[in-house]
Amino acid sequence: MDSDSGSGCSRSSSPDLVVDDSAGSFFSNKIFQTYCQENRADEEAGQGRTERCSGGGKTKTRSDPNKNEGQDLRLKVNSRERKRMHDLNQAMDSLREVMPYAQGPSVRKLSKISTLMLARNYILMLSGSLDEMKKLVGDVYGGGAAIQSRTAAHPVITPAAPAAHLPLHPLAQSLHSLVASTPSGLQHHSPCPATASAMHSPPSASFLGFHASVQGLMKDPLHLASTYRHFPGMPCPCSLCQPLPTTTSTLHSLSMIK
DNA sequence: TAGGCCATCTGGTCCT
């Protein structure tokens, strides 16, 4: 049953995920690297779980593991699959850690589907904020700097602009208002009228404001404004609140190829 | 008790 040791992060759980490897991308950050390290340590520690079958599931092949070679192979495959799912769950936990929702011992954690949908909306919201910040920077510096910063193919703000000696107070204030809309201050971001309700709903799909069925939401998550509730601190998925998909040009470094 | 969520097993498929 210890056949799966040594695999570690030799292959990503999502090998088709092509990412920008530059500094600051998700897969180059600390969380992902520490996850890989912890994963190796977890393999040795997790070997004893193989026969436990705690959460449920089927146990029918566990009666006589030494019966033949086929059963040994089956156990190996089961162990690998179990480890793969554990890796997936760890990645999901890592994602939950950076999601802007109430976390704590008294709060039930987000379900997987809710985590994924919230992550998507959060990315869209941050993309919109980034776009807005670029426009503000362009307004402050004006002229060529604005043109430069608005170039979609090069969304990098050049720090060594000649106007760097200009007074920065308006810019700093603008940046502060934007920073306030990041996870620690998201409650100031939502312009929705219904944000005062349901402060501590459970973090289920309904907590995210999804009244529609999950299937319907996955089909067309961008056009369900009338079915969403709005909560403080949550990136709202409705068409009134979320940034338009046009801002997703900054996400083009992430692409799924299959 | 029904429904949602989850962990596990299992067989198939694809890739290296």
Added chain:
DNA sequence: AGGACCAGATGGCCTA
């Protein structure tokens, strides 16, 4: 051939 990935099936736990 072996491993990764995927989807279906199954059963346990929890909540409304």
